[in-house]
Amino acid sequence: MKITFWGAAGEVTGSCYIVETDRVRVMVDCGIHQGYPEAEALNRRLPWKQTMHLDAIVLSHAHLDHSGRLPLLLPLPGNARIHATPQTIALTDILLLDSARLQQNDAVHHNRRRQRAGKAPIAPLYTVEQAAQVIARMNPIPYDQPTQVADGIAIRFVDAGHIIGSASIEMKVREGGTTKTIVFSADIGVPGSPLLRDPTTLEHADVLLLESTYGNRDHRALPETLDALTDILLEAERDQEKVLIPSFAVGRAQNLMYHIAGLHREGRIRALPVYLDSPMAIAASNLYLANTGIMDEETLALVKAKQDVLKVPGMSYCTSAEESKRLNDVKGAMVIIAGSGMCNGGRIVHHLRHNLWRQGVHVVFVGFQGQGTLGRHLINRPRTVRIFGEQVAVNAQLHTLGGLSAHAGQSTLVEWARPLAKDKPRVFLTHGEETPRMALADRLRKDLGMESTRPMRGQSFDL
Numbered sequence: 336m337k338i339t340f341w342g343a344a345g346e347v348t349g350s351c352y353i354v355e356t357d358r359v360r361v362m363v364d365c366g367i368h369q370g371y372p373e374a375e376a377l378n379r380r381l382p383w384k385q386t387m388h389l390d391a392i393v394l395s396h397a398h399l400d401h402s403g404r405l406p407l408l409l410p411l412p413g414n415a416r417i418h419a420t421p422q423t424i425a426l427t428d429i430l431l432l433d434s435a436r437l438q439q440n441d442a443v444h445h446n447r448r449r450q451r452a453g454k455a456p457i458a459p460l461y462t463v464e465q466a467a468q469v470i471a472r473m474n475p476i477p478y479d480q481p482t483q484v485a486d487g488i489a490i491r492f493v494d495a496g497h498i499i500g501s502a503s504i505e506m507k508v509r510e511g512g513t514t515k516t517i518v519f520s521a522d523i524g525v526p527g528s529p530l531l532r533d534p535t536t537l538e539h540a541d542v543l544l545l546e547s548t549y550g551n552r553d554h555r556a557l558p559e560t561l562d563a564l565t566d567i568l569l570e571a572e573r574d575q576e577k578v579l580i581p582s583f584a585v586g587r588a589q590n591l592m593y594h595i596a597g598l599h600r601e602g603r604i605r606a607l608p609v610y611l612d613s614p615m616a617i618a619a620s621n622l623y624l625a626n627t628g629i630m631d632e633e634t635l636a637l638v639k640a641k642q643d644v645l646k647v648p649g650m651s652y653c654t655s656a657e658e659s660k661r662l663n664d665v666k667g668a669m670v671i672i673a674g675s676g677m678c679n680g681g682r683i684v685h686h687l688r689h690n691l692w693r694q695g696v697h698v699v700f701v702g703f704q705g706q707g708t709l710g711r712h713l714i715n716r717p718r719t720v721r722i723f724g725e726q727v728a729v730n731a732q733l734h735t736l737g738g739l740s741a742h743a744g745q746s747t748l749v750e751w752a753r754p755l756a757k758d759k760p761r762v763f764l765t766h767g768e769e770t771p772r773m774a775l776a777d778r779l780r781k782d783l784g785m786e787s788t789r790p791m792r793g794q795s796f797d798l
């Protein structure tokens with residue numbers, strides 16, 4: 336048997352692996368490449384597609400860097416299915432359709448320019464129809480239910496505690512007379528995070544693919560982060576000013592609402608208007624609320640006590656763009672949570688244009704800000720920024736809160752791998768840039784006596 340790395344190998348995006356035996360071929364994840372110059376070209380290329388027939392696809396979770404290229408697999412061979420947890424399927428439906436709409440809009444925009452330049456038009460990476468076809472081919476498998484997905488290959492999803500529906504995958508692969516267990520950690524969450532259960536550890540692996548996004552550091556502790564958030568909210572209330580929080584729509588936005596609701600329940604802050612200004616975050620929140628059965632004990636206890644898990648008194652959803660624009664004219668203390676998380680598009684950019692020049696306004700960064708984004712630019716505290724062609728003074732107070740990551744830090748990754756060390760599995764470090772991967776390789780060797788390989792894109796290994 337053999338494994339090939341087609342993405343998330345020396346990088347954090349484009350997750351895609353193929354496991355082959357003498358009889359079948361199964362893909363795990365088919366994510367989009369994001370955030371570097373060659374990403375666009377890479378996304379259009381599936382080097383193996385002409386020659387390889389897939390028997391099944393297994394999806395760890397809905398984030399686009401794991402699911403965002405599934406439509407390129409069309410047409411899927413006859414009975415091949417895409418296996419995922421029911422919650423991942425529901426969330427992929429939201430994310431993939433949105434991604435397809437963006438791809439189509441981008442193509443229209445580019446083609447206008449290309450036409451003026453006398454160039455041939457380009458097709459969108461995929462269309463809404465293709466995304467819908469992918470969703471129709473998905474097969475739900477709940478957590479902890481071993482299921483055969485191809486001849487000689489069975490999988491079991493366990494909760495990875497990263498976003499709703501996210502899973503680590505235990506894959507049993509039979510070839511000849513032997514069966515090997517391959518464990519795909521996929522993206523591992525942070526123990527103690529709100530809403531979700533802690534990541535599940537597994538007991539046995541012959542081969543381990545371990546993510547290494549934060550392989551070189553631990554996150555700030557959550558209590559410190561919540562103290563800092565409380566101070567900002569109290570100050571905004573005192574000064575009757577706005578707090579703008581750029582946030583990813585899935586996971587981060589729900590965690591923020593959970594924390595703000597918690598601070599209010601504990602009497603640390605008074606109720607203040609909180610606007611969730613993102614249709615996708617609203618859809619994701621509804622999905623979280625419909626699935627409290629798979630959440631952690633604290634959330635279950637709140638649900639049992641009929642407490643609002645994701646709602647503070649005074650919280651509103653802004654579904655339409657008009658409702659979002661109306662916030663410009665509303666005075667007083669309020670929190671606006673809006674996308675995109677890195678301020679490189681979405682409604683947050685409009686709020687920034689209207690508010691950055693005001694001294695009392697707070698902007699709170701709660702997630703990673705990629706190179707070249709408005710968010711990254713703002714973190715460097717420029718005196719002015721250009722937004723929609725307009726020069727805007729940066730007088731607002733800018734804060735960065737470090738304790739809300741959805742990815743395990745270095746120590747958690749090591750602890751997650753610890754029960755597997757006794758079997759001396761073959762370890763591949765994935766989903767991380769070179770510096771974090773090397774740091775994690777060091778820690779695994781020192782703490783667990785585990786040697787590891789750092790595969791690159793296109794590399795295959797016999798198992």
Ligand SMILES: [Zn+2]
Nearest residue numbers: 396398497522
């Ligand atoms: Zn993820």
